[in-house]
Amino acid sequence: MIRKIDAHTVREAVEEAYLHCKEESGGRNADYIPYLAGVPAHLFGIAACLPDGSVITAGDTEYAFGIESVSKVPTALLAMEQYSAGQLLHKIGADATGLPFNSIMAILLERDHPSTPLVNAGAIAACSMIRPTGDADAKWAAIRGFIGELAGSEVEVIDELYRSESATNFNNRSIAWLLRNYGRIYDDPELSLDLYTRQCSLGVTARQLAVAAATIAGSGVNPTTRRRVFKAELTPKITALMATVGFYEHTGDWLFTTGLPAKSGVGGGIMGVVPGVLGIASFAPPLDGAGNSVKAQKALARIAARLDLGVFHPTHCIPASAEAATV
Ligand code: GLN
Numbered sequence: 306m307i308r309k310i311d312a313h314t315v316r317e318a319v320e321e322a323y324l325h326c327k328e329e330s331g332g333r334n335a336d337y338i339p340y341l342a343g344v345p346a347h348l349f350g351i352a353a354c355l356p357d358g359s360v361i362t363a364g365d366t367e368y369a370f371g372i373e374s375v376s377k378v379p380t381a382l383l384a385m386e387q388y389s390a391g392q393l394l395h396k397i398g399a400d401a402t403g404l405p406f407n408s409i410m411a412i413l414l415e416r417d418h419p420s421t422p423l424v425n426a427g428a429i430a431a432c433s434m435i436r437p438t439g440d441a442d443a444k445w446a447a448i449r450g451f452i453g454e455l456a457g458s459e460v461e462v463i464d465e466l467y468r469s470e471s472a473t474n475f476n477n478r479s480i481a482w483l484l485r486n487y488g489r490i491y492d493d494p495e496l497s498l499d500l501y502t503r504q505c506s507l508g509v510t511a512r513q514l515a516v517a518a519a520t521i522a523g524s525g526v527n528p529t530t531r532r533r534v535f536k537a538e539l540t541p542k543i544t545a546l547m548a549t550v551g552f553y554e555h556t557g558d559w560l561f562t563t564g565l566p567a568k569s570g571v572g573g574g575i576m577g578v579v580p581g582v583l584g585i586a587s588f589a590p591p592l593d594g595a596g597n598s599v600k601a602q603k604a605l606a607r608i609a610a611r612l613d614l615g616v617f618h619p620t621h622c623i624p625a626s627a628e629a630a631t632v
Contacts, residue, residue: 308613310582311625315612316361319351322607323363332591332599335571340469341371341590344573349589350511351604354519356583356624358528360512369508370588371466373570374406374423374596376452376504377431379517381422382543383451384434386535390542396434396491397427401550406596407476412483423550423568425501426480426489432504433490433497441496448504455520456513457529467506474502509574511588518576518584544578548616552602555595563606564615569597577605579614582624 589600
């Protein structure tokens with residue numbers, strides 16, 4: 306039976322998952338970026354945004370945390386918006402690495418391809434693609450503005466996180482220059498690295514991430530502002546990327562378990578997209594060994610199972626308003 310999703314069923318599922326997962330104590334905050342180690346580990350929030358723009362929340366959904374790798378999704382979208390999906394595939398690629406997000410070996414193995422804009426190498430390459438080339442301030446305005454449009458409200462850098470990350474991002478610096486070696490970075494490497502570091506240091510709330518996810522689910526129209534943010538044809542492309550590599554070396558296990566295309570970040574956030582149905586996000590700082598939030602994964606997996614959100618199921622959920630789709 307196809308499950309119809311309305312605000313009531315989503316609220317029940319979100320509240321149930323929040324209560325069930327609240328006491329989960331597994332995982333540890335990221336500490337390779339010093340700021341992240343100090344974020345209160347008990348914080349936990351879940352937010353879902355429906356096609357009518359209503360946002361359902363439980364817990365700490367107004368706390369601005371480091372977006373980190375979830376920012377790779379908007380920048381990949383912006384690169385596709387400015388160029389095309391085909392150009393992103395050509396310049397960066399869309400393959401899973403099966404390796405950690407910051408893997409240098411993945412670059413050495415692929416040589417001519419950073420593989421996907423959803424790992425560090427591909428995300429730095431995506432930052433390098435953003436226009437106007439060579440103009441750091443204008444590129445940054447484009448990236449920050451785009452994320453704000455997706456999320457339905459402005460996003461700001463957490464200065465302390467940016468400083469913390471800039472002072473410790475030697476691995477990412479190596480990646481940027483290795484991309485240069487292979488001709489796979491399309492602007493100045495240091496400029497591209499700094500843009501990537503800045504975008505990772507943006508503060509977002511779980512509510513904002515849910516709205517951003519719903520904008521992707523809604524084929525590029527933000528359901529809260531009703532503004533078109535990107536071309537409709539890019540939703541299946543970015544969702545495919547998220548499904549392929551959203552949890553790095555744990556992506557297959559996640560997708561097998563939940564069927565939910567989603568993207569995690571070491572700040573503890575996860576954003577999930579069910580095209581045509583809803584956007585959902587959760588945030589809790591302690592991470593597993595691959596850098597994915599333990600509690601947020603548990604909560605989203607629970608909600609996905611309860612609401613049949615998995616996109617591979619022939620009878621997965623539909624919005625309650627979509628009567629025609631049931632016949
Ligand atoms: N800024 C972080 C890094 O480059 C992002 C990693 C992540 O969220 N997985 O290491």
